Amino acid sequence: MVKFLYQKILLLFIFSSATAQVIQTEVAPPYNIKTVTFVQNGSNVVPIFELGSEFELQFDDLFGNEANYYFEIIHCDYNWKPTDILKNDYIAGMDNQRIMNYLNSFNTLQNYSHYKLSFPNQFTTQLRISGNYMLKILNEDREVVFSRKLLLYENRATVSAQVKRSRNLSNIDHKHNLDFTVNSNDIVFQNPIKSIKIFLMQNGDFNTSIKNIVPQYTLGNQLVYKYDAETQFWAGNEYLYFENKDIRTVSNNIGKVGLNSDIYSSFLFTSPARANLIYTLNQDINGNFLVKNINGSDNAIEADYAWVYFSLSAPAFRLNKDIYITGMFNNYNLTPEYKMDYNSDKGTYEKAVMIKQGFTNFQFTVADKNGQVDYENAIDGNFYQTENEYTILVYYRESNDRYERIIGKGNANSINIIN
Incomplete structure (x- = not known):
């Protein structure tokens, strides 16, 4: 026993x-x-x-x-x-x-x-x-x-960051590069090559994250990261958006509203693939969304859902990959619910998604069958002028610590990009 x-x-x-x-x-x-x-x-x-x-x-x-x-x-x-x-x-x-x-x-x-x-x-x-x-x-x-x-x-370290254009001429017009430093007044970094870890993220999308970047060099207790390729992001393009705060009427980027089922339908104008077009400034909220019903007082329970019909014209798209509709509204998920279908009669990619009414940013994301996103061949291209929000997190674990603490957070925006 x-x-x-x-x-x-x-x-x-x-x-x-x-x-x-x-x-x-x-x-x-x-x-x-x-x-x-x-x-x-x-x-x-x-x-x-x-x-x-x-x-x-x-x-x-x-x-x-x-x-x-x-x-x-x-x-x-x-x-x-x-x-x-x-x-x-x-x-x-x-x-x-x-x-x-x-x-x-x-x-x-x-x-x-x-x-x-x-x-x-x-x-x-x-x-x-x-x-x-x-x-x-x-x-x-x-x-x-x-x-x-x-x-x-924790607020135990300060992070100073700057977005710069790539130093590589082959992608200088298409990528953003992050230069940043990490400093602390109350922590003396022990063996920072091993004890410090960095996490970089673009527009709140964990799929874009860059990890395992060690300090390039140190100045006393200051850690300096001035890499090129190691801290580069594809710049992408400004997010697209639609607004249906009044679910019964057409509004920004909505061409038609219908009630063919039990709920309203919002038909968006067909979006052209922008990769081969010139960059155009389009104010966005970096993939975020706002739930809003202008005819209600409590948006959490009075905002309704609508079938939103997306349409994309991308005649040059020939890759053996899929196109998804993503944003913070769906946590950038690449699930079948958001995969677009090709309409051979119209020559467009289409998808209907049920989304809560308000103001919603979205983008078209190209990914292979394994869910690997192809940022380089983005449907809407990559332009260094794109305004993106970057987040830098600093992890630290001393020799006697039981876990990795996040001791600092920094932000940088490409609206202030420099050469």
């Missing part, structure tokens, strides 16, 4: 250890879950928050049956592997609790239940340490419905 118990405990330990090493990846939500977003101070934001600040996760369930959802929080390392830190050490309180804050839609054609998970909440009073977190939403059977990355940082 003792031998059997020992073998069982050993197997459980081996299984737990193997599970702990599994890299955590975001799980895209099913069709009925829409408008998943992190909110701070009333605005949709990229999920990077200062440690101790307040924020929310919000989402809609189109089934509208007040289903029970639960949340789980997992602390991860730089490479998104779960750390071996006890949950009580990074959560003050508990997770695996039911989301209590939800309301049903009001005066909308599309019924839905709107859920709001605040941090802190009555169960989780505080996330205690900085770093990478995976926030999972579970159903009653404790199956993962969807998950989202969440990053918390």
Whole structure:
């Protein structure tokens, strides 16, 4: 009996250890879950928050049956592997609790239940340490419905950054290069080549991230990164957008509105592929979106959903790849729900997507069958004049630390690009 118990405990330990090493990846939500977003101070934001600040996760369930959802929080390392830190050490309180804050839609054609998970909440009073977190939403059977990355940082280091044009003449008109420095007044960096890690991101899209960049050189306690190819991003083009704050009327970039089904349909004007056109300034919000119903008072539950019909004319597109509609409204997900179909009669790519009304930025993304995005051959091209928002995060782990802290955050915008 003792031998059997020992073998069982050993197997459980081996299984737990193997599970702990599994890299955590975001799980895209099913069709009925829409408008998943992190909110701070009333605005949709990229999920990077200062440690101790307040924020929310919000989402809609189109089934509208007040289903029970639960949340789980997992602390991860730089490479998104779960750390071996006890949950009580990074959560003050508990997770695996039911989301209590939800309301049903009001005066909308599309019924839905709107859920709001605040941090802190009555169960989780505080996330205690900085770093990478995976926030999972579970159903009653404790199956993962969807998950989202969440990053918390400390203000222990300053990051000064500048966007420059590429030094390589072959792509000087198509790429942005980040030069930046990292400094701290209260941390003396120990062996920064190994203890410091950098994370670079463009417009809140985790798919564009650049990692594992070591300091080029140091000046005392200042770390200097003045690379060329290692810190370059394809510049892309300005985001496209549509506005249907009044869902019954045509507005910016909407050519026709219909009511052929149970909800309204918004037909966008056909977008031409812009890769071979000259750059044109088009004010955007860098992929973000705003939920808004001008005829309602509470946008969270009074904004309706509409079928939005996208159309793209790209006659020169001959790659054996797919085209997706992406933006922060769908977390840049490359799922079948957002893959465009080719209409041979019209010679255009088309797709209908159900989106909550308001103001929405979107782009056309080219990717292969494995989901690998082709930024170089973007449908709308790459122009150095494009205005992009860049984020720099600094991870640090001293020799006696149990985890990698995020000790600083910096931002840079290409509107101030220099040669």
